[in-house]
């Protein structure tokens with residue numbers, strides 16, 4: 001802990017020297033990478049260990065070579081990037097890492113001082129702050145979708161204008177229809193053209209098809225994993241459920257992620273039977289919140305059963321027409337469209353995983369998620385499962401009221 | 417009647433059905449019922465609309481998939497009203513997007529037709545569109561623009577009435593509706609296209625910078641509490657546009673219009689846009705005088721609770737003289753004379769010695785009143801003045817239900833900070849800066865000003881970084897304030913008033929201790945006087 005503190009302080013003292021901070025962050029990521037490579041924690045299954053390394057490396061790689069990278073958000077279709085060997089950097093992951101380095105407060109204050117609203121989602125503020133300070137070197141391209149989260153379009157528009165970096169916004173309709181698919185497909189064709197132009201290389205459609213095939217295989221494994229998620233205990237910390245977002249979203253379609261899921265399925269088959277109580281999370285897990293860390297990480301009593309965000313799409317993508325297939329995948333995401341879609345997915349997952357309780361951590365600023373809290377609460381009571389919602393922030397630690405959270409969390413866990 | 421909120425709503429279709437479209441506003445006094453249905457951290461406009469729909473029993477609603485808040489509003493309302501429809505609004509306007517939107521409109525028409533059992537006649541639509549398409553006047557040269565989030569109608573109206581310039585409303589409530597009705601063979605399609613061609617709002621993918629032209633004399637930029645869409649554009653304008661720019665934040669709460677209008681007025685004056693003759697308030701004006709130990713503050717309001725003017729001056733050795741002077745300045749600022757004043761309420765330490773007051777009221781009541789008026793979500797007021805500090809607990813109607821004050825010494829007050837600034841040899845402004853990156857986390861152990869001063873002297877002698885000492889002092893004041901809060905129990909939201917609220921460092925330190933943001937009014941020193949003025953008005 002103290003090394004981290006010293007490191008944090010060095011970064012903060014150098015904020016006016018972006019070059020240096022950049023190096024320090026790279027150093028931090030490299031050390032983290034070597035740390036997880038050499039000091040294997042016995043309690044962590046092989047697959048998650050692999051994922052841990054993969055995630056750190058992916059961030060490191062895109063930061064190290066901004067000219068071959070694109071900024072995206074969690075839901076952007078990165079299949080194109082994978083097929084063209086462009087390294088994506090996604091906002092949510094970068095900001096989480098900065099929070100891990102304890103410098104999110106500085107970055108958030110910077111964003112706010114430039115005029116960003118104090119209720120804006122801190123994943124976005126942290127990212128904006130870092131780019132305002134030029135700690136984040138500008139990439140060659142930016143790509144976002146309009147779906148799910150309001151912050152995406154304005155954040156990317158703002159950053160693209162500021163840095164003069166080309167941006168493509170993919171507008172995803174709220175409702176599914178044939179016309180909607182046509183509309184998105186056309187945009188995906190445009191985005192591909194744009195990528196070819198900016199990076200000056202061709203998109204090989206066969207390669208894209210290969211990525212989609214791999215993605216389909218990966219999703220099959222994901223579904224298989226879910227068959228065991230109810231009985232087994234395989235996620236030692238909350239962070240891993242969040243690391244899974246690298247696999248279930250931005251990097252899905254890559255060979256490495258397929259390999260990860262293969263290992264994950266093997267691991268869960270071998271994992272011990274679940275004991276204690278299991279909790280299913282809605283949307284995000286507060287990986288930096290002390291109370292949650294105390295109760296859930298490496299715990300025998302409480303077990304993380306999963307979260308709906310990792311399973312927002314479980315179907316197959318059309319391999320014959322990957323553009324159309326990806327368009328459908330985007331529109332049909334369970335987080336897009338009416339909340340009923342999300343509710344149906346949660347219900348499906350809960351019936352499979354049979355958790356003992358459901359927790360929704362309402363991340364400050366995330367309207368799409370907290371706006372549905374009471375509807376999900378109703379679902380939980382319909383299913384007869386205790387439900388708790390807590391307000392806080394997954395990135396900005398200052399927005400968590402530890403004392404209050406503790407009482408409510410403890411009371412809830414006692415209730416189970 | 418069918419309620420809607422967005423300018424992209426096909427209101428002309430509704431009219432063609434022979435039904436009345438009504439733009440929903442959110443003139444709520446509380447969000448109690450809304451917050452039972454939707455999380456309280458949602459945008460205050462969306463909550464207000466929800467409240468409005470429940471309160472007025474609105475049975476038919478059409479929404480657009482505008483933002484996350486409205487989408488969730490739709491989800492929540494779905495089984496609560498008789499008819500609800502959500503239109504998916506594309507963010508682009510290429511031919512495919514127009515097709516999509518056209519289909520959406522057809523879908524809505526069919527749904528509404530089925531619900532009402534009424535037929536739709538295209539001739540009606542054509543007539544309505546014809547009547548609307550040609551009445552757009554060219555704007556004259558001197559204009560100010562209202563950008564950002566929607567503003568309440570009454571605020572827009574007051575802006576229009578208070579200046580001579582053209583006021584162009586670019587927000588969601590803009591009324592410009594020009595339609596292409598040439599293509600009569602496919603009227604609905606070109607109607608859909610015309611709608612998508614309206615001035616793009618923030619959620620659209622289009623670049624909005626073309627809205628800002630050189631002719632504008634200024635921009636009033638509105639943001640709404642808990643809505644994050646608009647801060648980006650504001651940030652961009654702030655760094656780029658070389659136009660006068662005023663940012664305001666509203667929360668669709670009736671009670672803060674007064675404060676906003678004062679700021680808008682001042683802004684219009686500063687842009688050189690001549691103000692129209694003020695209309696005389698019929699029932700006269702009402703004054704609050706807060707005669708504090710350090711400063712004397714006066715606020716004048718009109719019968720509609722608009723703040724007309726205010727003054728803040730240091731209290732001299734004779735409280736009465738200062739009160740006269742502050743009153744005079746406020747009258748002058750407002751362009752009023754004493755005879756225009758209907759009644760005066762005095763508060764503060766010196767209240768008893770103000771002969772021209774009609775009534776005296778304690779500063780506890782006045783602070784509570786003023787704070788609740790500025791923001792009715794406030795439940796705890798932390799007031800740190802020059803010589804004393806207090807914490808006031810309000811109930812849901814703004815009544816004072818509990819309070820605590822500091823002991824009779826200057827620990828944790830403005831005075832404490834002043835003494836320390838002098839000891840450090842720096843200005844009070846320098847003291848007010850936030851120093852978040854501390855090298856060393858020093859703690860001042862003594863609360864007593866005299867002892868703390870010697871502690872500071874010895875820290876200086878030890879060559880400690882001045883910023884760390886300032887940080888330590890701000891923390892000391894914060895800890896005192898928070899322990900006062902803890903004496904009556906924590907309950908948000910918190911507002912901080914009094915001169916020390918201008919000290920960012922203290923505010924930050926209190927926020928970190930409470931783990932909550934403090935609401936800081938635009939002029940934290942006048943809240944007591946404002947409360948007194950309100951009491952003066954209500955006493956009439």
Ligand code: SF4
Nearest residue numbers: 121123149151365366
């Ligand atoms: S937490 Fe919510 S608001 Fe923030 S990036 Fe994710 S979806 Fe968007």
Ligand code: SF4
Nearest residue numbers: 421422423482588617
């Ligand atoms: S922001 Fe745009 S879509 Fe939303 S209500 Fe306003 S005009 Fe309509």
Ligand code: SF4
Nearest residue numbers: 459461483485640643
């Ligand atoms: S104010 Fe903002 S969050 Fe609220 S409804 Fe309008 S766009 Fe949505």
